Amino acid sequence: MKILLKTLALCVMAGSMVAQAEPLVIQEQGSFSAGGTVITAAGTFDAKKPLEPAGQTYHGDHASVFYQIPENPHTYPIVMLHGAGQSSRTWQTTPDGREGFQNIFLRRGFSTYVVDQPRRGAAGRSTVDATLTAKADEQLWFNQFRVGVWPDYFKDVQFSHDKAALNQYFRQMTPNTGPFDLNVISDAMSAVVDKSGPAILFTHSQGGGPGWYTAIKNDKVKAIVAFEPGSGFVFPQAEMPAPMPSAFDTLKGEPVPMEQFMALTKIPVLIIYGDNIPDKPVAMPAQDSWRVRLAMAREWRDVVNKHGGDVTVTHLPEVGIKGNTHFPFSDLNNVQVADVVSQFLKEKKLE
Amino acid sequence: MKILLKTLALCVMAGSMVAQAEPLVIQEQGSFSAGGTVITAAGTFDAKKPLEPAGQTYHGDHASVFYQIPENPHTYPIVMLHGAGQSSRTWQTTPDGREGFQNIFLRRGFSTYVVDQPRRGAAGRSTVDATLTAKADEQLWFNQFRVGVWPDYFKDVQFSHDKAALNQYFRQMTPNTGPFDLNVISDAMSAVVDKSGPAILFTHSQGGGPGWYTAIKNDKVKAIVAFEPGSGFVFPQAEMPAPMPSAFDTLKGEPVPMEQFMALTKIPVLIIYGDNIPDKPVAMPAQDSWRVRLAMAREWRDVVNKHGGDVTVTHLPEVGIKGNTHFPFSDLNNVQVADVVSQFLKEKKLE
Numbered sequence: 001m002k003i004l005l006k007t008l009a010l011c012v013m014a015g016s017m018v019a020q021a022e023p024l025v026i027q028e029q030g031s032f033s034a035g036g037t038v039i040t041a042a043g044t045f046d047a048k049k050p051l052e053p054a055g056q057t058y059h060g061d062h063a064s065v066f067y068q069i070p071e072n073p074h075t076y077p078i079v080m081l082h083g084a085g086q087s088s089r090t091w092q093t094t095p096d097g098r099e100g101f102q103n104i105f106l107r108r109g110f111s112t113y114v115v116d117q118p119r120r121g122a123a124g125r126s127t128v129d130a131t132l133t134a135k136a137d138e139q140l141w142f143n144q145f146r147v148g149v150w151p152d153y154f155k156d157v158q159f160s161h162d163k164a165a166l167n168q169y170f171r172q173m174t175p176n177t178g179p180f181d182l183n184v185i186s187d188a189m190s191a192v193v194d195k196s197g198p199a200i201l202f203t204h205s206q207g208g209g210p211g212w213y214t215a216i217k218n219d220k221v222k223a224i225v226a227f228e229p230g231s232g233f234v235f236p237q238a239e240m241p242a243p244m245p246s247a248f249d250t251l252k253g254e255p256v257p258m259e260q261f262m263a264l265t266k267i268p269v270l271i272i273y274g275d276n277i278p279d280k281p282v283a284m285p286a287q288d289s290w291r292v293r294l295a296m297a298r299e300w301r302d303v304v305n306k307h308g309g310d311v312t313v314t315h316l317p318e319v320g321i322k323g324n325t326h327f328p329f330s331d332l333n334n335v336q337v338a339d340v341v342s343q344f345l346k347e348k349k350l351e
Numbered sequence: 352m353k354i355l356l357k358t359l360a361l362c363v364m365a366g367s368m369v370a371q372a373e374p375l376v377i378q379e380q381g382s383f384s385a386g387g388t389v390i391t392a393a394g395t396f397d398a399k400k401p402l403e404p405a406g407q408t409y410h411g412d413h414a415s416v417f418y419q420i421p422e423n424p425h426t427y428p429i430v431m432l433h434g435a436g437q438s439s440r441t442w443q444t445t446p447d448g449r450e451g452f453q454n455i456f457l458r459r460g461f462s463t464y465v466v467d468q469p470r471r472g473a474a475g476r477s478t479v480d481a482t483l484t485a486k487a488d489e490q491l492w493f494n495q496f497r498v499g500v501w502p503d504y505f506k507d508v509q510f511s512h513d514k515a516a517l518n519q520y521f522r523q524m525t526p527n528t529g530p531f532d533l534n535v536i537s538d539a540m541s542a543v544v545d546k547s548g549p550a551i552l553f554t555h556s557q558g559g560g561p562g563w564y565t566a567i568k569n570d571k572v573k574a575i576v577a578f579e580p581g582s583g584f585v586f587p588q589a590e591m592p593a594p595m596p597s598a599f600d601t602l603k604g605e606p607v608p609m610e611q612f613m614a615l616t617k618i619p620v621l622i623i624y625g626d627n628i629p630d631k632p633v634a635m636p637a638q639d640s641w642r643v644r645l646a647m648a649r650e651w652r653d654v655v656n657k658h659g660g661d662v663t664v665t666h667l668p669e670v671g672i673k674g675n676t677h678f679p680f681s682d683l684n685n686v687q688v689a690d691v692v693s694q695f696l697k698e699k700k701l702e
Contacts, residue, residue: 023422024377029454030444033522041487045501047494050636056487059521064440066417071374087473089415093381103380122438122472124525125485132481132528136392136407143398150396170410171384174475177483177526285401 024106029068035191036062036118039127060178063188064088064116064123067196070106074351076222077111077196081189083205083230084180085141085173087121088114090204094330095169096160101202101329104338109351113196117185117210119178126178138170143286145326146276154276158323158331180206182232186213193220200350205230205326209254216256216263223350225270225341228326230293233300236261236307241299247282248289251296265309268348271297272340274324274331275317290326310348314340375457380419386542387413387469390478411529414539415439415467415474418547421457425702427573428462428547432540434556434581435531436492436524438472439465441555445681446520447511452553452680455689460702464547468536468561470529477529489521494637496677497627505627509674509682531557533583537564544571551701556581556677560605567607567614574701576621576692579677581644584651587612587658592650598633599640602647616660619699622648623691625675625682626668641677661699665691 036059043054066088067077080101082090091102091114102112119126139150147169148154153161159169189210193199198220203211209232215221216234235241235253244251277290294315301311316324321336328337345351387410394405417439418428431452433441442453442465453463470477490501498520499505504512510520540561544550549571554562560583566572567585586592586604595602628641645666652662667675672687679688696702 024380026375026377029375030448030450031440031523032444032448033519036522039485039487045490047490047500047635047637050491050494051488053487056490057521058485058487058489059518059524060485062522064522064525066443087475089382089473092417093383097381097383099381116473121475122440122467122523122525124438124472124475124483124528125522126483127485129485130483132475132477132483134390134409134411134476134478134480134529136390136404136409137402138409139396139398139407140401143401149398167410168384170408171387171413171415171476172382172473173410174415174473175528177475177528178485284398286398 022107024103025071027069027071029066031064031066032195033062033064033123034195035188036060037127058125058127060125060127061118061184061188062123063118063192064121065113065192065195067111067113068106069111070109072109073111074109076350077113077199078105078202079113079115079189079192079196079199080202081115081117081204081207081211083207085175086204087116087172087174089172090327091329094334095172096162096165096332098334100334101338104335108338108342113192113199115189115192117207118188119176119180119184121174124177128178130176130178132175132177141170141173144289146274146286146290147325149284149286154323156323157325158333159325160332182209182213185210186217189214190218193218198222200225200345203227203229204329208232212264215267216260219263219266221267223268223345223348225272225344227272227328228274228290228293229271229297233296234261234264235300235303239303241296244292244296246285246288246292248285251292253296253300262307264304265307267310268344269304269309269311270341270344271301271311271313272328272337273297273313273315274326274328275322277315312344373458375454376422378420378422380417382415382417383546384413384415384474385546386539387411388478409476409478411476411478412469412535412539413474414469414543415472416464416543416546418462418464419457420462421460423460424462425460427701428464428550429456429553430464430466430540430543430547430550431553432466432468432555432558432562434558436526437555438467438523438525440523441678442680445685446523447513447516447683449685451685452689455686459689459693464543464550466540466543468558469539470527470531470535472525475528479529481527481529483526483528492521492524495640497625497637497641498676500635500637505674507674508676509684510676511683533560533564536561537568540565541569544569549573551576551696554578554580555680559583563615566618567611570614572618574619574696574699576623576695578623578679579625579644580622580648584647585612585615586651586654590654592647595643595647597636597639597643599636602643604647604651613658615655616658618661619695620655620660620662621692621695622652622662622664623679623688624648624664624666625677625679626673628666663695
């Protein structure tokens with residue numbers, strides 16, 4: 001009996017190991033740039049004076065994309081746009097070394113397009129100059145991303161306490177190589193979905209704003225899943241929300257013409273926020289900033305839905321999913337979070 | 352008979368289509384950072400003043416890596432380091448949309464690790480500040496990378512004349528986000544091969560120098576294939592070559608202690624140069640710069656081999672492979688170039 005149980009345990013272990021080790025079958029993968037602009041310097045190029053800009057060109061402000069198409073993919077690929085200080089790596093391996101949403105959704109049969117937005121990562125050529133400084137700021141991010149209040153982790157936070165995980169987390173940040181420009185980014189993202197074909201758009205944080213504008217600019221965006229959008233909520237001029245002050249900043253809506261706003265009423269939208277967001281004002285800037293962002297998302301949901309839209313705001317603790325940071329898609333329970341997303345995609349017939 | 356031939360033609364077509372469309376079977380894939388350093392600002396962090404650097408950290412100068420492990424891989428993975436102004440995208444889709452060396456060598460059974468070196472691409476956090484300017488410079492690169500002499504392509508150049516290909520080519524460039532530092536890069540590359548395990552290193556152009564230093568620093572580098580190394584040739588102090596003047600610059604060797612130099616005699620090295628490199632001085636800087644680089648590579652080969660090394664310099668036109676640019680691994684005939692590399696790896700028992 002003891003041997004039988006041991007054998008059984010080994011089989012279960014072997015089973016879960018096989019499940020983990022199931023290979024990805026990729027029909028096609030590669031990279032490309034999309035969108036962007038070209039600057040041409042006045043004058044005539046002289047091949048003997050190659051360091052003179054005269055007559056030379058400069059291609060910049062494009063997005064850079066790595067895509068993978070699994071065998072027999074679902075109709076719509078998923079295009080994934082990172083947040084502030086991040087790149088396509090946001091969606092890859094988690095800080096503690098597990099699979100991120102790139103692999104998880106490939107395994108669930110979706111083509112994935114992970115993007116570096118214009119002026120970030122591999123899409124570094126910016127048409128506007130920039131100065132980059134090595135400013136120490138990681139305790140700010142630890143707090144702002146709701147891992148905890150430095151040096152303490154939130155109780156039961158879905159983030160590994162392993163030092164190596166924090167090292168990887170900080171090192172996955174990468175700076176702007178030019179000014180953040182919502183219009184430049186949404187233009188390039190629109191070019192990305194022209195290349196991918198009709199797609200589901202995942203956005204994170206600062207990527208939320210460019211995400212709404214991408215859907216306004218291109219009806220190939222068939223749905224949006226926005227993780228913790230931090231700004232850029234667009235409202236019709238006549239229905240602008242009152243500014244929302246917090247201990248961090250004052251959050252405002254952004255006015256757009258009604259016909260632009262209406263584009264957002266035509267597609268299903270899921271907005272997901274994690275845990276440790278207070279519901280009443282608190283003195284800590286990092287927490288209080290998310291209080292007003294969640295409140296703004298709910299106000300936005302109500303206005304879009306009033307105009308016939310289909311926006312859901314899921315505050316994860318309210319559906320029993322606890323401890324999530326600002327990065328629910330790479331938190332320790334990211335498979336559970338992926339299940340929430342999959343359920344949404346299934347309900348909206350996007351699988 | 353006509354029908355039989357048609358059927359045969361269809362079968363051949365179907366056969367080649369199937370060959371193209373063969374899926375990649377990936378046992379594991381993901382991303383990580385390797386190496387780097389940490390700066391800590393003096394003082395004590397105050398969570399209420401998160402924009403003050405006091406007491407905060409900054410992780411920078413690491414490499415960023417995307418890796419893929421196929422089913423039943425060869426013993427040694429291939430670590431791929433880009434050249435100046437490039438990123439890991441160098442090894443991915445070619446400018447004209449075909450598979451690059453990442454896919455080609457995955458298909459040939461190698462795990463691949465494509466790297467963004469410190470201060471480039473997704474590894475953007477530099478511990479040293481930088482100013483980035485949108486300087487028009489692409490006709491310089493068109494010439495320097497030996498696509499042609501702008502606006503003319505070299506006759507029979509292995510580069511698509513399609514405008515879209517040139518657009519992608521220019522847009523795959525991405526700037527330094529901090530000063531180029533051979534020591535910082537080779538430190539991070541050494542950390543990459545610690546993570547990958549004993550590996551074959553592919554380098555390109557400016558990556559050549561850091562490649563030699565990586566092998567000096569870490570004996571897990573089991574072989575190097577250097578595509579058109581442009582600088583950083585290391586020699587024993589007593590055997591430094593004479594400086595080599597060209598219409599572009601004066602190329603010099605770099606002195607290293609004998610025991611460091613000797614590390615490069617312990618591993619097989621293949622150096623590959625493409626076409627349109629003159630063998631006598633010419634006035635055009637772009638061409639003349641490569642004349643001295645090829646000459647320096649040959650001198651380096653002779654010195655390493657004199658000390659018991661195993662360096663081969665393959666100038667592709669000399670083995671009948673014509674029209675290659677500075678990017679043989681993404682040129683139109685890159686499968687043929689991959690065959691040259693595979694032959695080398697086979698001979699050196701590295702498959």
